[in-house]
Amino acid sequence: MQPPTDTLAPPDLNFDSEVGDSASTVENPTVGIDQSVGDFTYDVKYAFDAGSGLNEGVIRYISDVKKEASWILDFRLKAYQTFLEKPMPTHWATKDLENIDFNKIRYYLSQGQKPKRTWDEVPDDIKRTFERLGIPEQERKFLAGVEAQFDSEAAYSNVKDIVAKQGVIFCNSTEALREHPEIFRKWFGKVIPTGDNKFSALNSAVFSGGSFIYVPKGVKVAMPLQAYFRINAENFGQFERTLIIADEGAEVTYMEGCTAPKFSTSTLHSAVVELVALKGAKIQYITVQNWAPNVFNLVTKRAIAMEDAEVKWIDCNIGSRLTMKYPGVILKGKRARGEVISIALANDGQHQDTGAKMIHAADDTTSVIVAKSISVGQGRSTYRGVVHIPKHLKGCKNNTECDALLINTNSRTDTYPAIVVRGDTHAVQHEASVSKVSEDMIFYMQQRGLTEAQAMSLAVNGFVNDLVRQFPMEYSVELKRLIDLEMEGSVG
Amino acid sequence: MPTLEIRDLFVALAATPDKPIVKGLNLTIRTGEVHAIMGPNGTGKSTLSKAIAGHPDYVITSGDVLLGGKSILEMEADERARAGLFLAFQYPSEIPGVSIANFLRAAVQARLAEGEEIDATAYYKRLYSKMDLLKIDRKFTSRSVNEGFSGGEKKRCEILQMAMLEPTFSLMDETDSGLDIDALRIVAEGVNLMRGEKLGVLLITHYQRLLDYIVPDFVHVMYDGRIVKSGDKTLALELEAKGYDWVKQELALSASAAVATA
Incomplete structure (x- = not known):
């Protein structure tokens, strides 16, 4: 299908958000947590709590606790002003955003206080999910004492040691900006400017945690870098900040969040994730988001791809109350390639408002978007996509495919593709479909002995199967299990 | 020996329960037997098979269906299937993205006790032996269930599922007049291979042609929602020679005879 060269764009897609699935890399140097294996201490006597609500004092408090350089504090304070000035994007996004009460949110809570997290305190539905997911007993114990054991994850640190020898830097935002400003400051806040949207401004004001990664020239990190995002203390790390820089010819795969335990008493998570793929570099970023259903998940994710660079976002959203996330790639150099x-x-009760943005800014750039959504019960999924190819460029290609599956008659899906193509040397293709699981299909499967729920689950897994196969094995297995769990309660 | 008993069965569409399609049908099938139900279009043959299998579009307004002496009417479609009832569909559904191997695996898994995990090695060994038996190419089971299949491939897929799930009773809806000769052969060869003491078959067909390949033990003629005539395989040949009008005439005669005696 040949799309029109000019499509009406939705009012404002400047909100790229998603927050986080990544939530919380907790680290607070001032409380004495050392990330390296076997060499950490935890001083429960220190508690840092910025209290509820947001004001300049809170921001100064956060910056002070982190012992930040003054330019970061300035950056934060400026961002706070921007946050205040920006309206809620409810003129195009859901009105549900108005239910966020910024005055009730705790913007900084470090793990200074006595650990409270035990499985008994975990909300029942999340606890049950974990049990049914078969997370090993060992993992469960680990989480029970999550504060004491945080960062003691051997696998994580082992990887860190190996990559460190290659000159790879993998640390949290506070540490990165303090220890390696010469590397990170250059790109920090450059791919996603503070004022990109209200929530990127909020994140810029109060960010804490997240991963900062630098992969030197020509280094191909063999194993994926994996972020174990565990919410350590309540509210901590809800505004994490991630910046990944792959230098020329470097390659890195980063996996975050996913089905690792994430639970929170807070209701808002707002991350900013920036990726920089320099000439010939490759970055793959994988997310499996499974927040508790009370979480507003508003995340801004964007990459910049230089000449011959490739960036691929693999993004899966299963949890949260409202997710707004549109990973993007700015195709800045010739022959750059972006994929979502x-x-x-x-x-x-869930609204997954997701999509992708592809901004072509050089000749012969290619972008691919494949989005599949499933709406169950009264669930609502929305696809928003922006593809922008300006007139002065030549030889750009985009292929967009978005498919929606509706399970019940009251399920909802909306698609807002905005494809703006100018010039006559480009090739753009857009395909969309909406389908429903038919009663006959379910009966057919039931006739083979599957329960209605199992049949539904299989139908849904089949629908996403070609995408799930692109996930690393362990993630695809977890994803399938999560889908099974979601579908179990959907029939009857 | 297990039986499938259909007792004075009345079936209607769920949307129009006061308009019966099957009207007081009686039939008993034992394992080891192959029964064929023949009849003109629109007499309720397909409705009968779907209702027995528990299709939600149909409602059984009276009568009973007993499997091994127990009524199955209160059971969900999947429970009926696990109890040993198989329906070979006339128009099997496509399941995009789900391979035949994975679908069958899920179906086999569904028959295990809770907490019991399927032995993958044993499963594939059995699957491949059944495929060898039915002369099915190994590559076949990596395809999505029925997606883009030809008529013959759909039949092959149904027969393979039947072979793997080893039902006690199989209802085979082969009423499609468009069934080509290859598809007919696939069905026939499959049934003939699986035929035996452990399986009872109810073959529903419009054409006598299928019975050239599968020799039934019993032949029943269905007309207007009922079985109006039963016999052995020679009945099928008689039908082929004389056509369904012959049955209709006989019915009319016996009806007027009944009126005369009354």
Whole structure:
């Protein structure tokens, strides 16, 4: 199908958000947590709590606790002003955003206080999910004492040691900006400017945690860098900040969040994730988001790809109350390539507002978007996509495919593709489909002995199967399990 | 020996329960037997098979269906399937993205006790032996269930599922007049291979042609929602020679005879 060269764009897609699935890399140097294996201390006597609500004092407090350089504090304070000035994007996004009460949120809570997290305190539905996911007993114990054991994850640190020998830097935002400003400051806040949207401004004001990664020239990190995002203390790390820089010819795969335990008493998570792929570099960023259903997940994710660079976002959203996330790639150098693979599952009470942005800014650049969404019960999924190819460029290509599956008659899906193509040397293709799981299909499977729920699950897994196969094995297995769990309660 | 008993069965569409399609049908099938139900279009043959299998579009307004002496009417479609009832569909559904191997694996897994995990090695060994038996190419089971299949491939897929799930009773809806000769052969060869003491078959067909390949033990003629005539395989040949009008005439005669005696 040949799309029109000019499509009406939705009012404002400047909100790229997603927050986090990544939530919280907790680290606070001032409380004495050392990330390296076997060499950490935890002083429970220190508690840092910025209290509820947001004001300049809170921001100064955060910066002070982190012992930040003054330019960071300035950056934060400026961002706070921008946050205040920016309206909620409810003129195009859901009105549900108005239910966020910024005065009730705790913007900084470090793990100074006595650990409280035990499995008994974990909300029942999350606890049950973990049990049914078969997370090993060992993992469960680890989480029970999450504060004491945080950062003691051997696998994580082992990887860190290996990559460190290659000159790779992998640390949290506070440490990165303090220890390696010469590397990170250059790109910090450059791919996603503070004022990109209200929530990127909020993140810029109060960010804490996240991963900062630098992969030197020509270094190909063999194993994926994996972020174990565990919410350590309540509210901590809800505004994490991630910046990944792959230098010329470097390659790195980063996996975050996913089905690792993430639970929170807070209701808002707002991350900013910036990727920089320099000439010939490759970055792959994988997310499996499974927040508790009370979480507003508003995340801004964007990459810049230089000449011959490739960036691929693999993004899966299953949890949260509202997710707004549109990973993007700015195709800045010739022959750069950007790809977004997106799976969203919206169950009762959930709204997955996801999509992708591809901004072509050089000749012969290529972008691919494949988005599949499943709406269950009264769940709602929305696809928003922006593809921008300006007139002065030559030989750009985009292929967009978005498919929606509706499970019940009251499920909802909306698609807002905005494709703006100018010039006559480009090739753009857009395909969209909406389908429903038919009663006959379910009966057919039931006739083979599958329960209605199992049949539904299989139908949904089949729908996303070609995308799930692009996930690393362990993630695809977890993803399948999560889908099974989601579908279990959807029939009857 | 297990039986499938259909007792004075009345079936209607769920949307129009006061308009019966199957009207007081009686039939008992034992394992080891192959029964064929023949009849003109629109007499309720397909409705009968779907209702027995528990399709939600149909409602059984009276009568009973007993599997091994127990009524199955209160059971969900999947429970009926696990109890040993198989329906070979006339128009099997496509399941995009789900391979035949994975689909069958899920179906086999569904038959295990809770907490019991399928033995993958044993499963594939059995699957491949069944495929060898049915002369099915190994590559076949990596394809999505029925997606883009030809008529013959759909039949092959149904027969393979039947072979793997080893039902006690199989209802085979082969009423499609468009069934080509290859598809007919696939069905026939499959049934003939699986035929035996452990399986009862109810073959529903419009054409006598299928019975050239599968020799039934019993032949029933269905007309207007009922079985109006039963016999052995020679009945099928008689039908082929004389056509369904012959049955209709006989019915009319016996009806007027009944009126005369009354």
